[in-house]
Amino acid sequence: MPTALIIGASRGIGHEIVRQYRQDGWRVIATARKAQDCDMLKALGAEAHQLDVTDVEGCAGLGWKLDDEKLEVAILNAGVYGPRHDGFPAQADFDAVMHTNVLAAMRLLPILAPLVGNAKGKLAVLSSHMGSLSERSSASGSLYRASKAALNSVLIDTALLHGSQGVTCVAFHPGWVRTEMGGAGADISPEESAAGIRATLASLPASKQAVFRNYDGSPIGW
């Protein structure tokens, strides 16, 4: 039975990815930062660990708990958008967005990559097309954009370090999805986004270099 790890699975896209992998009979390890969300994940049949990705000891502790797992798929989904205005960024907003979207990846991806390498599997982050530098046509949400561009950079470095051990690194734009972050007027449902991400992960050929994909598998420029 293949194993998937989803980090940040209390709601939205991450939660739906857990639900779909469980429905397909996968073993799923999932994290959430609240105890009641871990209970909900256990009710779906997942093994659950409590983790706030901004907590350095929590990240290191997850590494100990995962020990020498063999992960066919690992997905770092946890993310925040931050302020909806583009004015002068407050220190607290900057720290919250960068710590959640970037610093956590710098701590977690080196822990997860060898475990994905054990299975010659796929290591994915939930990025955004807003993080693309080459396809950018708007400056709105600049703090979020900067954080996702930096997240992509961390993933590219992870591929340089671990690609030769069979770790295929993938940054995803999940679509504009009807979640708390995406809002009720967004284009697609979490079900459609999660199904596309899973299908793309399943069909992507192994690669030593990181790739950037839309949820439907189409390429996005870095």
Ligand SMILES: NC(=O)c1ccc[n+]([C@@H]2O[C@H](COP(=O)([O-])OP(=O)(O)OC[C@H]3O[C@@H](n4cnc5c(N)ncnc54)[C@H](OP(=O)(O)O)[C@@H]3O)[C@@H](O)[C@H]2O)c1
């Ligand atoms: N929705 C979209 O249209 C869209 C578009 C592009 C990219 N994305 C990206 O896709 C990912 C999922 O987005 P979503 O739409 O599902 O967002 P969401 O509904 O707002 O869910 C965000 C998830 O991240 C978790 N999270 C946030 N901070 C965390 C922390 N410090 N520690 C652990 N977990 C934390 C949340 O947990 P809590 O419940 O504990 O807060 C929740 O499970 C994000 O990385 C987002 O940037 C989304």
